Amino acid sequence: MVEVDSNYNLTKTLAALPEGAFVPRHFRAHEFETYGQDSWRVTPNLVLTFGLRYTLLQPPYETTGTQTAPSVSLNDWFSRRFAAMQAGQTYAPTVTFNLSGQANGKQPYWNWDYKDIAPRFAFAWSPSTDSGLFHKLFGGAGKTSIRGGYGIYYDHFGQGITNSFDRNGSFGLSTSISNPAGTQDVDTSARFTDLFTIPTTSQQTTSDCPVAPCSIINPAPSGSFPVTPPTTAFSITWGLDDKLKTPYSHVFDFSITRELPSGFVFEAAYLGRLGRRLLQEDDLAMPLDIRDPKSGADYFAATTQLTKAANAGVDINSLAPIPYWENLFPAAAGNLGFGPPGSVNNLGCAPGDSASAHNYTATQAMYDMYSCFPGNETTGLFVADLLCLPACATLPGQGAPAPFAFFDPQWSSLYAWRSIGNASYHAAQFMLRHATSHGLSLDFNYTFSKSIDIGSNAERISLFEGFGLGSQIINSWQPNALRAVSDFDTHHQITTNWIYELPVGRGKAFGGDLHGVPQAVLGGWNLSGLARWTSGYPFGVGPGLGFWSTNWELTSSAFQTAPVKTGTFIDANGNPNVFSNFGAATNSFRKAFPGESGQRNELRGPGFFSVDLGLGKSWKITESQALTFRAEAFNISNSVRFDVATATINNLSLVNSTNFGKYISTLSSPRVMQFSLRYSF
Numbered sequence: 001m002v003e004v005d006s007n008y009n010l011t012k013t014l015a016a017l018p019e020g021a022f023v024p025r026h027f028r029a030h031e032f033e034t035y036g037q038d039s040w041r042v043t044p045n046l047v048l049t050f051g052l053r054y055t056l057l058q059p060p061y062e063t064t065g066t067q068t069a070p071s072v073s074l075n076d077w078f079s080r081r082f083a084a085m086q087a088g089q090t091y092a093p094t095v096t097f098n099l100s101g102q103a104n105g106k107q108p109y110w111n112w113d114y115k116d117i118a119p120r121f122a123f124a125w126s127p128s129t130d131s132g133l134f135h136k137l138f139g140g141a142g143k144t145s146i147r148g149g150y151g152i153y154y155d156h157f158g159q160g161i162t163n164s165f166d167r168n169g170s171f172g173l174s175t176s177i178s179n180p181a182g183t184q185d186v187d188t189s190a191r192f193t194d195l196f197t198i199p200t201t202s203q204q205t206t207s208d209c210p211v212a213p214c215s216i217i218n219p220a221p222s223g224s225f226p227v228t229p230p231t232t233a234f235s236i237t238w239g240l241d242d243k244l245k246t247p248y249s250h251v252f253d254f255s256i257t258r259e260l261p262s263g264f265v266f267e268a269a270y271l272g273r274l275g276r277r278l279l280q281e282d283d284l285a286m287p288l289d290i291r292d293p294k295s296g297a298d299y300f301a302a303t304t305q306l307t308k309a310a311n312a313g314v315d316i317n318s319l320a321p322i323p324y325w326e327n328l329f330p331a332a333a334g335n336l337g338f339g340p341p342g343s344v345n346n347l348g349c350a351p352g353d354s355a356s357a358h359n360y361t362a363t364q365a366m367y368d369m370y371s372c373f374p375g376n377e378t379t380g381l382f383v384a385d386l387l388c389l390p391a392c393a394t395l396p397g398q399g400a401p402a403p404f405a406f407f408d409p410q411w412s413s414l415y416a417w418r419s420i421g422n423a424s425y426h427a428a429q430f431m432l433r434h435a436t437s438h439g440l441s442l443d444f445n446y447t448f449s450k451s452i453d454i455g456s457n458a459e460r461i462s463l464f465e466g467f468g469l470g471s472q473i474i475n476s477w478q479p480n481a482l483r484a485v486s487d488f489d490t491h492h493q494i495t496t497n498w499i500y501e502l503p504v505g506r507g508k509a510f511g512g513d514l515h516g517v518p519q520a521v522l523g524g525w526n527l528s529g530l531a532r533w534t535s536g537y538p539f540g541v542g543p544g545l546g547f548w549s550t551n552w553e554l555t556s557s558a559f560q561t562a563p564v565k566t567g568t569f570i571d572a573n574g575n576p577n578v579f580s581n582f583g584a585a586t587n588s589f590r591k592a593f594p595g596e597s598g599q600r601n602e603l604r605g606p607g608f609f610s611v612d613l614g615l616g617k618s619w620k621i622t623e624s625q626a627l628t629f630r631a632e633a634f635n636i637s638n639s640v641r642f643d644v645a646t647a648t649i650n651n652l653s654l655v656n657s658t659n660f661g662k663y664i665s666t667l668s669s670p671r672v673m674q675f676s677l678r679y680s681f
Contacts, residue, residue: 004216005176005177006217006218008175009173010221011066012064014221014223014224014225023174024066025066026062026063027060027062027159028060028061028062029060029061030058031055031057031058031156032055033054034053035052035054036052037052038050045127047124049121049123050121051119051120051151052117053120054117055118056112056113056116057156059112060162061103061109065101065103067099067103069098069101069109069242070097070242071097071098071226074241074416075242075243077284078241081284085291087291088290088291088328088395089395089397090395090405092408092410095229095410097170097171097172097226098225099225109161109244110240113246118152122148124145124147127146128140142259143258144256145256145257146255146257147254148252148254150251150252152250153248154247157246157459159459160458160459161459164415165240168238169240169414169415171221171227171229172226176236176237177218177229177230177233200215201213229410231409233411234386234407234409236412236552237411238415239285239411241284243419246277247275247277248276248277249273249275249276250273250276251273252271253269253271256269266432267429268428269428270426270427272424272426273424273425274423275423276422278421278422279417279418280420281455281472281473282415282417283414283415283472283553283554284411284476285411285412286552287378287381287385287406288406289477290393290405292323292327297323298324298595299594300594300595301595302322302324302325303370303593304595305322306370307370307377310351310367310374314351316351316367317364318352321362325363328394329365329401330391331362331392331401332360333361333362334359334360336365336368336390337349337365337366337389337390348368353368366384366390369390375543375546375591376546378548379548381407382407388403393405412552413551413553413554415472420479421454422454422480422483423454423486425451426450427449428449429446430446430447431444431445432444439500439502441499442496442498446492446493446494448491448492449493451485451486451488452484452485452486453486454479454480454483455471455473455482456471456486456488472554473597474550474554474556474597475550475595476551478595478597481597482598484601484602486538487601489601490537490607492534492535493532494533494534495531496529497528497530498527498528499527500528501526502526504522508523524617524619526615527613527615528613528615530612531611531612533608534607534608538601538604538605539578539601540598540602541652542555542558542598542653542654543555543556543558543653543654545655549593550594550595550597556591556592556597556598557592557597557600558589558590558598558654559592561588562587564584564588566578567605567606568606568640568641568642568663571661575659575662575663576642576663577663578603578642578647585660585661586660605642605644606642608667608668609641611639612632612636613633614631615631617629624681626680627678627679628677628678629675629678630676631675632673632674632675633672634669634671634672635669635670636671638671641668642663642665642666646664646665647664651663
């Protein structure tokens with residue numbers, strides 16, 4: 001199979017820029033914010049603070065008018081696709097692109113959001129009692145501070161969305177066109193003649209090109225705006241949700257700070273953040289999950305039945321009719337999985353099948369075809385919906401089978417940032433501090449937290465700039481299916497830092513009367529350090545490339561079917577591995593069924609650990625001259641902590657049985673020591 005992708009950059013008059021030419025874009029956006037605040041001292045030890053912030057963000061626009069937008073609301077287009085599939089129908093009107101934006105006197109990418117009003121509230125109270133239980137708990141006046149607050153915070157957004165759409169989905173300006181993958185053989189396929197010339201023709205004839213040589217590259221759009229993406233391009237590109245809203249968060253905190261004897265201060269705090277209308281990547285053109293009005297079943301459920309039957313080895317001749325296939329694919333009856341009616345040139349993938357004509361039911365004919373694509377059912381849908389093998393669907397009200405009932409003819413995948421994300425973060429923090437006194441300065445912090453979201457990728461990172469670790473929405477019809485702990489979640493985290501002047505030397509507890517050489521050698525040393533430890537980072541397992549059960553372009557994660565022990569272990573090949581028994585672990589997961597997005601972040605790998613130490617001393621030579629010596633060691637214990645994130649990308653797919661779970665990089669760096677001697681004057 002050969003697929004050729006053509007990328008063109010054009011001006012607003014549809015003149016193609018030369019290959020390698022700079023693509024000029026000049027985006028502009030104006031932002032306005034105003035804030036008011038007032039404090040009310042209710043009592044000498046209680047203060048209330050009120051605030052209100054208003055934010056107005058202009059959608060970015062291209063100053064020269066080199067900007068396009070879809071002719072219809074893609075948000076409405078997506079919603080109508082959903083409504084149609086629920087009713088057993090399809091929805092696929094042709095979408096065109098036209099010049100847009102303020103410089104062209106037209107609508108912006110999305111509407112202004114005039115309701116970004118953010119209230120704030122906070123209080124600070126210092127209890128003061130002279131006796132009793134409260135005196136023991138809170139101490140005297142000024143010893144304890146109790147604070148709390150709540151506020152709404154709006155994000156500044158838009159640049160990442162503009163970059164993604166302008167480079168990957170602004171059809172007519174930055175245009176990507178794919179010719180549908182077609183069969184090529186060694187004798188007739190296109191030839192590369194040198195490193196800098198792209199072949200444009202092939203000797204392979206097609207129905208669109210009956211006489212060779214045939215072009216394998218689709219031309220750039222021509223004429224004038226509006227322009228229409230080809231209705232048979234089946235492109236993978238970016239779209240634009242025109243009903244974006246400003247992402248915002250509810251943020252609240254509560255803390256108690258208490259002074260302790262000997263210069264220590266203890267603080268306990270709760271922090272919470274609830275993200276709403278967060279930006280999340282969604283595939284607006286993913287295949288429809290069409291529901292059969294007669295049986296009430298949907299496509300994903302019906303296809304899962306076929307996949308489970310194939311996995312169980314159910315003989316095709318004993319497979320009972322499934323109403324969904326009988327009702328929506330009646331034309332498949334009597335056909336083979338591949339080839340026209342009566343053909344004997346089928347693949348015979350279904351258990352018990354043979355390469356000969358059968359009087360199949362519609363269910364058996366679809367089983368014969370889908371059994372060739374276990375774990376990759378979107379390819380099976382491609383065969384049925386575009387090639388009509390063994391038959392296309394006949395939807396209610398249609399007189400005959402027709403292609404493109406499930407897929408959209410213009411796009412196989414149409415990604416867009418949408419305001420559908422949500423996240424929740426809760427944390428308890430405990431801090432012990434010691435201000436510099438008696439030669440000691442110390443901070444010790446412990447955080448117990450949990451972060452949950454439906455995807456952890458940021459606006460600045462798109463699908464085509466670097467794949468996230470399972471953060472894209474797989475099933476657009478179930479956007480919360482992958483709601484789980486965030487990719488960056490750490491339940492426990494400890495950090496501490498300190499500086500301690502050793503109690504040796506003139507004026508110290510030991511050797512207080514040292515002078516001369518003994519003082520120069522033994523006195524004035526200080527020890528500093530920084531340490532950090534976290535619990536394990538989350539990860540999941542994927543099926544590997546070639547398995548697209550739900551989405552044409554995005555792979556669903558695998559499902560865990562048996563307990564596995566994770567950490568850092570040595571496998572049979574002597575390599576570090578995340579699983580204690582990687583051989584058994586490969587059998588502890590299954591591929592996702594159609595409609596499933598998989599599991600996300602159900603496992604935990606190693607966390608981070610490192611201790612840095614420093615030892616220093618200064619010698620005062622004269623009033624204006626000094627000599628300072630420092631010895632520092634980073635990761636002084638030379639501890640190794642492996643990075644499960646890189647293993648997720650490379651070695652945590654079910655098809656990689658030889659290196660399944662193998663680590664390939666570390667979170668920590670090897671021990672490094674450095675020494676310095678500084679003379680100042």
